[in-house]
Amino acid sequence: MGKVLVLNASYEPLNLTSWRRAVVLLLKGKAEQLEHNGKLVYTQFPLPTVIRLRHYVRVPYKEIPLTRRNILERDNNMCQYCGTRNEQLTLDHVLPRSRGGPETWENIVAACVRCNVRKGSRTPREANMPLNRHPRRPHSSLHFELTRHLQGDRNQEWKKYVIGA
Structure with missing residues (x-):
């Protein structure tokens, strides 16, 4: 069935969860459904693909290791x-x-x-070898997982919630 994108109350991506956990959060009233793919969990209850938490969750900043x-x-x-x-x-x-x-x-x-x-020991300009994309620090470790799940035509409804997708 796939993963569900969980957004904080501020609409920023928080994590990915299973569709079962997402349904539990919806049924308990802790989240609202923003997007679905048309499939049904049961009658009149579409399978969520993006949910938003009703209350803001403070997430501590976590440095991504340079490996x-x-x-x-x-x-x-x-x-x-x-x-x-x-x-x-x-x-x-x-x-x-x-x-x-x-x-x-x-x-x-x-x-x-x-x-x-x-x-060799030259800069890209000196070697006449321009970079396809300039390197930058990833926003979060979630960035890697989101990038993987957004490849191809999968999870297109997530793109409007993910910066740089």
Whole structure:
């Protein structure tokens, strides 16, 4: 049946939950249904795809760790120079470490071995290798999960609630 996008009372994405948990929140009056896909849970009760909590839930900010896996996930497992998708991607420092390039979300991208070697210890401009997309820090860990669920034609009704989708 799929996942349901849960929005805070302020309409910001909070998390993804199972359709069963979403139905329980609706029946208890803790949430309201904003979107559905036309399927029915039972007569006159459409299966929710987006719900909004009635009361605001304060969520503590959680730093997303800068790891190889998270960088590859952010970059869709794709070389940010040539667009190649394969299993053997490396991490490249946009401003090379040899020039004082920091270990930050904004300075590291996924790159295929060929592009990483070709770029060497130069900047993308010096190597004449523009980035397909400039690196940035993800908004939240939910960002990764939402991106995965929004691929293709799935969950199109979520797009108006998710920034950058």
